[in-house]
Amino acid sequence: MLVEENKQLSRDIFALELTGEFPYEKATSGQFVNLLIGDGKGHPLRRPLSIASCNPETKTLTLVYRVVGDGTKWLSERCPGDVLDVLGPLGRGFPAPQNPGTVLVVGGGVGVPPLYQLAKELGAAGFKLHIVLGFKNQDDVFWTREFAEFGDVVVCTEDGSLGKKGFVTEALNVNENWTTLYSCGPKPMLKALKAHFQGRDIKGYVSLEERMACGVGACWGCTCLDPDGSAAKRICKEGPVFSWEEVSL
Amino acid sequence: MSVDLEVDLGGLQLRNPVMPASGCFGFGREYGEYYSLDELGAVVVKATTLYPRLGNPTPRVTEVTGGMLNAIGLANPGLDEVLAEELPWLAGQNVPIFVNVAGDTVEDYCEVVEQVSRSGLAQAVELNVSCPNVKLGGLAFGVDATVLRGLVEEVRKVCTLPLFVKLSPNVTRVQDLALAAACGGADGLSLINTLIGMQIDLTTRKPVLANKTGGLSGRAIKPVAVRMVYDVAREVDLPIIGMGGIYSGRDAAEFIMAGAWAVEVGTANFTDPYACPRIIAELRSFMQEEGIKNIEEIRGCAL
């Protein structure tokens, strides 16, 4: 695919807009793509990145990534017109809510991007959304205004430099009657969310991360376990989105 | 010029010498969505054990310079499910199947090989005695010539299919293990499996892999693998399937010149899902450019 734009959103977060050949119609929120770094000689493993936005009409695909190592650093240096080898869409994304009512969307850090495409889809389907986005501090914050188009947005930062101070769970009253929760972010956040809503009548979905080799289900590198630890699931194939009941966090 | 890529691997006819390596291609379904599997010489499936295995804790794959480390730990759905769900599907794809077999005991290996032989769903067995990522079995059978010969002799008794023994590079003289496998009754040899390695995370100051060590594969191991194929080809008169860091048709040709009859492609599938069909096409053009009509013309020419 062709790089259309590669824009810095915050301290180390970039939004990469791609055009060109891609099965846009097939992609849904929560799925990911596997990106080749350079010609692959220096980096034999592709880098998985969530689909932050996919627009079949304008034929654009947007990925939002944090620069954490060599691969994402290389990505941040790409310019409009550069060509990227993009494999996808891969994995199983967020399912539609089973019940009407207000939907809770909770993202943390680079778990926020896939929730944007989700919010777009749910907004278009007429769902009311309550969106909670957590970041380390104000320098990490991105896309809060973009999300506001689809529902009310609460921003939390760990140090209180912007929005509410503390973790996302502290901004969530369990007595609100949310019917479905979609979440993506660091594992401790997903764990805390599940514990927070324990025993409540809410359907929860989490998007998981693991180091991957193939990204297509062939190497069994990226597995997680079901709650009783008796069976493995491939995050790249059966996931990355799972319901709370399907996996042990 | 038309070139002939067909190989006769000790009685097993393959339309070309290129097959995906065990553990890097599941049971074929996933890459089968990218291209038709009947383009391949054969498919070598994931290690199959008597009972299902979850494998090691994650992270169990990581990138390193020139390759990757894996410590999957032989995760697989177990013999029953492989026979009921995986092989019947793959057998419908018009491609020869090599079943890679692993176990903790001689009895485990024999049980799996016997049932695979009887199923009529596979064309060959690849005995994995070289997995560096499990405590019991695996590598324990692959580093001692006497133990290896004993295992191969027992498996031979119940194996009605061509029997390939997959050798470990984690030994001093790979030829000795190759000879032991040959004496035990192997029909062919596959080499190499992964080399044991480690990567340390400078932030956590601990090994990246939960298993601490993992098997090194990819470009970095190619010279080691070529040398080992060469060493074995000089001393053992059995068909050899060579592998280790093959990414191109020229890489494949190099193994064939070192004495391999066929090659397996592992890590390259992860970098490029179309690696195998691309390598087949590149091997064909290499032969055309060099005026090589038949693979056999160059097999072992470097020896």
Ligand SMILES: Cc1cc2nc3c(=O)[nH]c(=O)nc-3n(C[C@H](O)[C@H](O)[C@H](O)COP(=O)(O)OP(=O)(O)OC[C@H]3O[C@@H](n4cnc5c(N)ncnc54)[C@H](O)[C@@H]3O)c2cc1C
């Ligand atoms: C399904 C999925 C979706 C993801 N979506 C996003 C996203 O939308 N935005 C974003 O910023 N990040 C996302 N990540 C994490 C992202 O893949 C890693 O940050 C990235 O691979 C790091 O590459 P690097 O070369 O910069 O880092 P390095 O640390 O140099 O990478 C070394 C190796 O480790 C792997 N790796 C390192 N960190 C991670 C991680 N957290 N998860 C998985 N593999 C890792 C790399 O892929 C590579 O193989 C996602 C991960 C997964 C599994």
Ligand SMILES: Cc1cc2nc3c(=O)[nH]c(=O)nc-3n(C[C@H](O)[C@H](O)[C@H](O)COP(=O)(O)O)c2cc1C
């Ligand atoms: C993720 C992964 C899983 C593997 N699983 C197996 C396995 O189950 N059985 C086996 O015999 N070899 C296994 N191997 C080893 C490969 O089949 C091959 O011998 C090795 O990777 C070298 O080839 P390559 O450099 O082309 O990858 C595995 C390798 C990788 C990378």
Ligand code: FES
């Ligand atoms: S990364 Fe290979 S199975 Fe998920």
